[in-house]
Amino acid sequence: MADDIKAAAKTARQAALALSQATENQRNAALEAIAQALTANRDKILDANKRDMAAAEEMLAQGKITLPLIKRLKVDDEKLNSEIAVGVSSVAGQEDPIGKTQAATELDAGLTLYRVTVPIGVIGVVFESRPDALVQIATLCLKSGNAVMLKGGSEALHTNRALAQVMAAATAGMDGIPEGWMHLLEAREEVAGMLELHALIDLIIPRGGNELVQHVMNHTKIPVMGHADGICHVYVDKDADLDKAVRIVVDSKTQYAASCNAAETLLVHAEIAEPFFATALRELADHGVLIRGDARTRKLATNVGGLTPATDTDWSTEYLDYILSVKVVDSVAEAIAHINEYSSHHTDSIVTENQRAANRFLQGVDSASVMHNASTRFADGFRYGLGAEVGISTNRLHSRGPVGLEGLVIYKYIVTGDGHIAGDYIGESSKTFTHRKLNAVWEERER
């Protein structure tokens, strides 16, 4: 098994080298071929999905899986055509992330340095349940010239297999597209094997719940792009517009409570806590939100009785549910300190009309996304205008926050000279570097 995975990764490595040489037109043609093939092979894909659904419904009846999982698993005509295939075409339509000159410098007469974007290489992806994630992530990798190894949830085995076969067949033999640019893993042990291959795989992207992400992070030396927890905060400042504050808190908590960018903790300045709670807690209750309050919250929330006390655990819990922990603080500094201690550095928001307080918060909170008078729910690749989303990262290297295609590229330096040697630039009466910034673009991509 381990040998099989290693062989597959070596094939992917070779495919990555070849795919990095494909032109933009070749990669886009492959993506369009995939979009068409997904529609053309609807019967094959929907039949496979029916097999997975039948097995899943049996497991649901036995209480082994949950209804939301079944919903995410289902692929029908509408989803295949309007979402999955259209999504692939939209990836094709995005700006090419590779071959871009990020900087050019004249080092000396005739000696020029370019920094040009290139694919990362081989990307390993581990995702849960939703089969459309397979198509999305594989096509993002293809667009950016990366080879990809994917492992989906076992509930979606037949659907994923059908999708992967259709995609591979659609691109087989196309100019510039190497066989083996995509490899589907099917067994859980294969994931363990993949996570060991740090010499062959450059990046792992886990897409799924906290447990999956933690497991991946703890079992590999390969860089991992993603986030485990999403413990997001809204801080309502003493100078907040209370109407805006209520809207933002309710949206941040309830617009999609199971999302990583939903708020889990509300911090409220003591000076406005009483009037704010009077409206906000009622609205939250109307939306079915349960409150866990610290002692001051429970004292000041006079119009709602019997709030559950918040314990220390609450400040570091991602509920992913209609539950909100609430704490009263005495200053923006206290809010920032609380967030920097308990936040998962994902997304945190301040509500205030005081620009100075807002600036302190935006600068002082050490998170991937920080917001002023806006809902935490905006932290998302599509909403940020990044196009299709690779994921959301709480890393502090490479990519942070919502990640689009540019998270799948790195750069190489290209130096062009005319016989230049370093020895000429050393010692007395030597040549000197000009280091002049150029607007030049390296675009010698013809074959």
Add this chain to the structure above:
Amino acid sequence: MADDIKAAAKTARQAALALSQATENQRNAALEAIAQALTANRDKILDANKRDMAAAEEMLAQGKITLPLIKRLKVDDEKLNSEIAVGVSSVAGQEDPIGKTQAATELDAGLTLYRVTVPIGVIGVVFESRPDALVQIATLCLKSGNAVMLKGGSEALHTNRALAQVMAAATAGMDGIPEGWMHLLEAREEVAGMLELHALIDLIIPRGGNELVQHVMNHTKIPVMGHADGICHVYVDKDADLDKAVRIVVDSKTQYAASCNAAETLLVHAEIAEPFFATALRELADHGVLIRGDARTRKLATNVGGLTPATDTDWSTEYLDYILSVKVVDSVAEAIAHINEYSSHHTDSIVTENQRAANRFLQGVDSASVMHNASTRFADGFRYGLGAEVGISTNRLHSRGPVGLEGLVIYKYIVTGDGHIAGDYIGESSKTFTHRKLNAVWEERER
């Protein structure tokens, strides 16, 4: 011991949060204070260095260390003033890497997204011997708003301690500069402790030989920026200008043979091998370079007899010495394939007058720096115009190739709204995103 390191890392984490809020002026003032203090405390530093030198000379006499190590260890008046202190001032003079707006997007009227550079956080550095590396890397971290934990070579213990004390004392109590922004480790076991703290330390930079770098990479889950081997190639194409080729090969190999960007393997196209060898091998011999040739090289190198045969091991050996492995190839494709298999993906160069061959090489070789008609020795932060160098990276994420100050920063997303909620952008008759690129800059850094 492990608890001490953890406590130090927690202090560094707090210091990093504080330092990230320091203004550019505050950070530059601290750097200038350090530059002055280094000169003002010359006696303390030179005395400490004399202690290290005395011990090192004793070890040299016992054959326990080498002469080059002693040379790197020595700090005198000239080095302290003209190199170390001047280096710190030049770091102060560089453009501020943090607080830069990389992109701004109008998401909708009144809702704006900024991507702004921020420090990474806490950087761990492990370096060998040269005490000036301590000052350089610590000041690069200070300039970029990062806290730093450093461990130097045991031979430089007293020098490093004196330098760290002088730097810490110089910045103590300065506005915006937190105590504990720099922490010096002194025991080897402390490094092991530091490498475990992936929750507190964001990046490890090893500066030293292959063995040190491999050790660090194998013993931590923290991202490591650097390179182990530097197995660099020069490929002399059939359409090469042979004079340029000889100059470039000699410079790449001999200009500083112990450097990571020196060439270790020479690939030569069969069609020009004989005339090229006639000049090049003599020139290399004149520079004291020993050749290890494959069978065809030994056959075609008619003017130098008795070349040592190259074995398979040679293709993956970094000599760091006056030795060069040489192989004859039949095409640019074969050269690219050899390099992609054996190169350490650091720096590789093609010599040719054929633009098409050059383009194939520059695109096809998967290395951090690829060069056309230029010496591999140019791959260096100073020569690339990046200012002071953090190191050279063969990573495929974050930073690749020579890394300047920008390798020490990441970004955060800042969203400013006026009560905007995500729910308004969902469903029919909803608001839509404008996603209009702006030239705006986020510059609300006043306190």
